[in-house]
Amino acid sequence: MTCVIISIGLPLTLVAIYSLYSQVKNDHVAPIYIINLLISDIIQFCCMIVEVANTFNWKIYVIFLFYIYYYSVLASVGFMVCVALERYLVIAWPLWYHFRRTIKISLVVCVMVWTLPLVYVLPVYFWVEFKISRTIFAAFLLVPFPLLIFFLGGTFKALSAASRVPSDEKRRIVGILVLVLLIYTLLFLPTIILSLVEEASYNDTFYNLTFMFLKFSPLADLILYVFIRKGAIDKLLACLCCCRMDSDDNSRSSA
DSSP, rough: HHHHHHHHHHHHHHHHHHHHHHHHHTTTOOOOOHHHHHHHHHHHHHHHHHHHTTTSSSHHHHHIIIHHHHHHHHHHHHHHHOOOOOOOHHSHHHHHHHHOOOOHHHHHHHHHHTTTTTTHHHHHHHTTHHHHHHHHHHHHTTTTTHHHHHHHHHHHHHTHHHHHHHOOHHHHHHHHHHHHHIIIIIIIHHHHHHHGGGGGGGGGHHHHHHHHHHHHHHHHHHHHHHSSSSSSHHHHHHHHHHHHHHHHHHHHOOO
């Protein structure tokens, strides 16, 4: 399964990065957080390649699988939160976001996101007690969860007042926030449970499924990239919204 994930995800992620690079060359606004998210996914794919290569150098194996891999996972979580925060600000605080959105601020945020996972990696490297490092890892994954819920709820609350945002952009933003929360709940919540509940680590089936869900997260990020791009996804979201409106009208008429 790991080989399948690598063979599908790695080339598609490289194509997505090239597509984003082409947008920047054409003087479009660079989606900095998505670019960094995909870069963290590339690092995860490289670590998976080392895993399936079955290297006989145990030190290299440990460095890639226990340090670099989990570092990139935590970084990708941070950039997912940045993507959700950016979409929330577009709806809830459009004027503030319009005047405060600068490349400099985005780059500072990216540096912070790449730096914070060192709080987990460095204690593990210096052989801090395993329970402590596992708790730190779980805390990193648990903090974004209420934030994502708040961003989604705040966006729904501010939708009616966001008159300057086009309707298709509103649908795309809501779709992105729902998708981020769904990805996080399905793929990262089992890892949080495994890190906090010691008894869960003794269940081999749950243990293996948890790590497999974690490996699927780069593929889920590609779906997020598709949602952010304009095009066919707008037609799909418009169709879903129209179907919902039609069903509501039918229910009202029957009542």
